[in-house]
Amino acid sequence: MWFKLDYLTIYEHYIYITIILQLSKNQIKMVNRMKINPQRCVGCALCLPYCPEGAITMSREKKAVINRDKCIECAVCYNSSVCPVDAFEIEKLEYPRSVREVFATVYKTHGQTNVPGRGTEEMKTNDVTGRFKLGEIGFSVDMGRPGVGVDLVDAEKVTMALAKLGVEFEPENPITFLMKDVKTGELKEEVKGERVHSCIPEFKTKIERMSEILDALKEVSQKINSVFSLGCCIKLNPDGSIPEFVLQTLKEKNISYYPDAKTNIGLGRPLAE
Numbered sequence: 001m002w003f004k005l006d007y008l009t010i011y012e013h014y015i016y017i018t019i020i021l022q023l024s025k026n027q028i029k030m031v032n033r034m035k036i037n038p039q040r041c042v043g044c045a046l047c048l049p050y051c052p053e054g055a056i057t058m059s060r061e062k063k064a065v066i067n068r069d070k071c072i073e074c075a076v077c078y079n080s081s082v083c084p085v086d087a088f089e090i091e092k093l094e095y096p097r098s099v100r101e102v103f104a105t106v107y108k109t110h111g112q113t114n115v116p117g118r119g120t121e122e123m124k125t126n127d128v129t130g131r132f133k134l135g136e137i138g139f140s141v142d143m144g145r146p147g148v149g150v151d152l153v154d155a156e157k158v159t160m161a162l163a164k165l166g167v168e169f170e171p172e173n174p175i176t177f178l179m180k181d182v183k184t185g186e187l188k189e190e191v192k193g194e195r196v197h198s199c200i201p202e203f204k205t206k207i208e209r210m211s212e213i214l215d216a217l218k219e220v221s222q223k224i225n226s227v228f229s230l231g232c233c234i235k236l237n238p239d240g241s242i243p244e245f246v247l248q249t250l251k252e253k254n255i256s257y258y259p260d261a262k263t264n265i266g267l268g269r270p271l272a273e
């Protein structure tokens with residue numbers, strides 16, 4: 001089995017399914033950048049376990065140093081206040097490196113989309129605007145995890161594979177904003193060298209294309225050096241049951257699931273049919 005359903009949520013009108021996918025291991029504004037002041041660092045190494053990316057190491061001179069390629073600018077090291085001598089410092093950082101911070105800090109609002117976090121709430125928690133119509137299926141590809149991260153070139157492999165199937169990318173999603181062309185899924189040249197904690201390409205398509213989407217994701221999963229989980233949002237049948245087509249497709253793909261990991265207490269109701 002190449003992936004399994006981790007949990008499935010049944011809303012009043014929608015289901016949201018998350019699939020944990022095991023993969024091969026092989027804003028354009030000034031933001032902050034993390035650095036360590038070597039004059040202050042006393043080499044205690046207390047900060048090393050706080051970095052989710054393993055980007056902090058000790059030099060031969062017994063000073064903590066940050067690997068710039070690995071660092072995702074999450075500021076966990078700084079915000080933890082673990083350093084006894086306040087050696088962590090923040091300095092201004094410019095685009096395109098600034099995208100690292102955008103995707104690492106979920107409580108910050110994206111400067112261009114005005115959406116906080118890495119994806120949109122509509123997809124994952126509370127679809128109240130009727131984004132996903134009857135006969136449509138929404139997907140979120142939740143790429144990267146703490147300690148794993150994701151290179152944006154790998155995110156691009158996924159978006160380009162999906163674009164070939166003619167999916168409709170969510171315009172308010174931060175990854176869509178970084179695309180050079182939503183028809184090809186290609187990202188802007190200047191961000192391709194960036195690495196982020198996590199990103200969540202979101203899109204929708206006709207429900208009949210579910211099988212093709214899953215096949216395409218399975219194929220591209222072998223070409224990236226990260227992990228992702230897959231979320232599906234589908235409108236339920238009038239009686240609250242899951243569309244048979246969805247269940248049949250999951251069965252054909254040998255995807256198992258258990259419908260009890262998330263609970264929606266019904267605060268959101270679709271405003272559109």
Ligand code: SF4
Pocket residue numbers: 034050051052053054055056066070071072073074075076077078
């Ligand atoms: S900002 Fe985040 S990724 Fe970078 S060194 Fe600090 S904890 Fe590690």
Ligand code: SF4
Pocket residue numbers: 036040041042043044045046047048063064082083084085086087088
């Ligand atoms: S916690 Fe501070 S003093 Fe200790 S190694 Fe890290 S940066 Fe240096």
